[in-house]
Amino acid sequence: MHVTSEHTLDARTTERTFTIGDISGILWTPPAASAPAPLILLGQPGGLGMRRMYPRLVARARSAAAHGFAAVSVELPGAGDRTPLPGAKRARADLTRAIAAGEQPADDVIDRLILPLVDEAVPEWQSTLDELVHLPEIGERIGFSGGVIAVGVRLAAIDPRIAAAALFAGSHVPERTMHEARRVTIPLHVLLQWDDEGNDRARSLDLFDAFGSTQKTLHANMGGHTGVPQFAGDDATRFFVRHLGAARG
Amino acid sequence: MHVTSEHTLDARTTERTFTIGDISGILWTPPAASAPAPLILLGQPGGLGMRRMYPRLVARARSAAAHGFAAVSVELPGAGDRTPLPGAKRARADLTRAIAAGEQPADDVIDRLILPLVDEAVPEWQSTLDELVHLPEIGERIGFSGGVIAVGVRLAAIDPRIAAAALFAGSHVPERTMHEARRVTIPLHVLLQWDDEGNDRARSLDLFDAFGSTQKTLHANMGGHTGVPQFAGDDATRFFVRHLGAARG
Numbered sequence: 379m380h381v382t383s384e385h386t387l388d389a390r391t392t393e394r395t396f397t398i399g400d401i402s403g404i405l406w407t408p409p410a411a412s413a414p415a416p417l418i419l420l421g422q423p424g425g426l427g428m429r430r431m432y433p434r435l436v437a438r439a440r441s442a443a444a445h446g447f448a449a450v451s452v453e454l455p456g457a458g459d460r461t462p463l464p465g466a467k468r469a470r471a472d473l474t475r476a477i478a479a480g481e482q483p484a485d486d487v488i489d490r491l492i493l494p495l496v497d498e499a500v501p502e503w504q505s506t507l508d509e510l511v512h513l514p515e516i517g518e519r520i521g522f523s524g525g526v527i528a529v530g531v532r533l534a535a536i537d538p539r540i541a542a543a544a545l546f547a548g549s550h551v552p553e554r555t556m557h558e559a560r561r562v563t564i565p566l567h568v569l570l571q572w573d574d575e576g577n578d579r580a581r582s583l584d585l586f587d588a589f590g591s592t593q594k595t596l597h598a599n600m601g602g603h604t605g606v607p608q609f610a611g612d613d614a615t616r617f618f619v620r621h622l623g624a625a626r627g
Numbered sequence: 628m629h630v631t632s633e634h635t636l637d638a639r640t641t642e643r644t645f646t647i648g649d650i651s652g653i654l655w656t657p658p659a660a661s662a663p664a665p666l667i668l669l670g671q672p673g674g675l676g677m678r679r680m681y682p683r684l685v686a687r688a689r690s691a692a693a694h695g696f697a698a699v700s701v702e703l704p705g706a707g708d709r710t711p712l713p714g715a716k717r718a719r720a721d722l723t724r725a726i727a728a729g730e731q732p733a734d735d736v737i738d739r740l741i742l743p744l745v746d747e748a749v750p751e752w753q754s755t756l757d758e759l760v761h762l763p764e765i766g767e768r769i770g771f772s773g774g775v776i777a778v779g780v781r782l783a784a785i786d787p788r789i790a791a792a793a794l795f796a797g798s799h800v801p802e803r804t805m806h807e808a809r810r811v812t813i814p815l816h817v818l819l820q821w822d823d824e825g826n827d828r829a830r831s832l833d834l835f836d837a838f839g840s841t842q843k844t845l846h847a848n849m850g851g852h853t854g855v856p857q858f859a860g861d862d863a864t865r866f867f868v869r870h871l872g873a874a875r876g
Binding site: 572583586587591592593594595596597598599600609610613616620 | 821832835836840841842843844845846847848849858859862865869
């Protein structure tokens with residue numbers, strides 16, 4: 379892990395940019411004097427890139443810090459300045475065409491768009507965790523929050539370090555993800571925008587049903603993809619407080 | 628309104644039993660010195676009766692009082708010592724038979740069980756409100772919480788005094804209720820137990836979809852009819868705080 383910059387965001391949060399091999403990311407941590415903080419992995423939507431996402435990421439990191447959590451986000455494969463994933467451009471064009479025609483995109487379009495991203499992003503999250511857990515300021519309780527739901531599902535299914543996940547049922551779900559969901563057994567908090575124009579509500583409900591977790595909660599709100607109300611974010615934070623605990627002082 | 632008993636439950640709450648004509652109920656109010664308190668109508672499930680429901684009702688009233696709300700509940704038509712509703716016994720037997728056979732109960736069974744109850748209960752709630760709003764300790768903001776969902780839907784659809792409702796999608800829904808739901812436009816908080824054995828999940832989701840409200844939230848949790856987790860109750864309280872405000876001191 380190579381720290382490329384460090385500055386104090388406010389009294390509660392230090393922001394560090396870092397690289398780990400090809401991975402670049404940002405880590406937000408409570409003051410050094412604090413006890414080890416539970417860590418929340420901040421997922422991102424595909425294709426936007428961390429520079430455009432920064433204002434939203436830092437808002438989520440500040441909200442996490444207010445409850446004693448550290449937070450980290452990494453540039454997704456193919457996003458920002460990274461080399462585009464093979465086939466992603468064509469898959470995205472096919473998706474845009476289907477949505478413009480008012481059709482459900484074909485399964486193979488979703489697979490071509492999402493699965494290569496999942497295949498690359500999940501090992502990168504794991505490499506990031508491998509490094510971060512050695513930092514004295516990072517505790518053992520780790521949660522995953524938001525971003526491409528197929529990434530969160532795979533990571534929650536295969537990495538026992540993830541203790542709880544708040545997922546946003548707002549991206550396309552490959553059939554493979556539906557199967558992987560059955561292997562997820564950690565506490566889940568799933569957000570669904572009921573009228574999300576870019577999303578298949580029935581499939582989102584099927585995915586929620588598929589999760590193997592005995593503790594799972596679905597919060598559906600009105601409005602489209604970007605209309606998540608403020609109180610829904612607060613609910614997600616309370617979910618993490620329940621399952622990761624606050625930082626121990 | 629005839630107050631039949633009054634005692635202090637704790638420092639925060641006075642409990643009064645009352646009758647209004649044939650209606651009997653319990654009113655919980657904050658200390659007399661407080662400003663007028665928003666009022667939450669505590670719905671009840673059909674058939675149990677207020678005496679059996681009392682421990683749960685008083686717990687909900689205490690939780691409401693902790694946030695500055697008054698609360699009231701009334702004996703449902705046909706419940707407790709009241710004359711059974713015509714046809715209710717046979718309808719309930721038909722329902723029990725269908726559930727035991729693992730079948731969805733026929734529409735007419737649901738109609739016979741629920742609609743006479745709604746037809747009687749809603750005017751009684753309105754008569755209760757007509758009296759309570761004259762009490763100086765009761766404010767103008769009124770919410771409806773829980774109980775038979777068809778009662779809450781009708782009341783929210785026709786009575787403009789109801790400003791917000793937290794409904795439990797855990798009872799059977801007549802087709803007529805689905806239509807009335809379209810006329811409901813107030814903020815809604817809908818609880819659904821995902822694995823509720825006595826309930827039709829798809830119909831509950833259709834009902835949520837049918838509501839005309841632009842502000843509506845669905846919270847689905849695991850477990851059956853009686854397994855609502857504590858944090859789900861806290862979420863409902865926060866919903867009322869957002870929409871009714873706390874008591875003004």
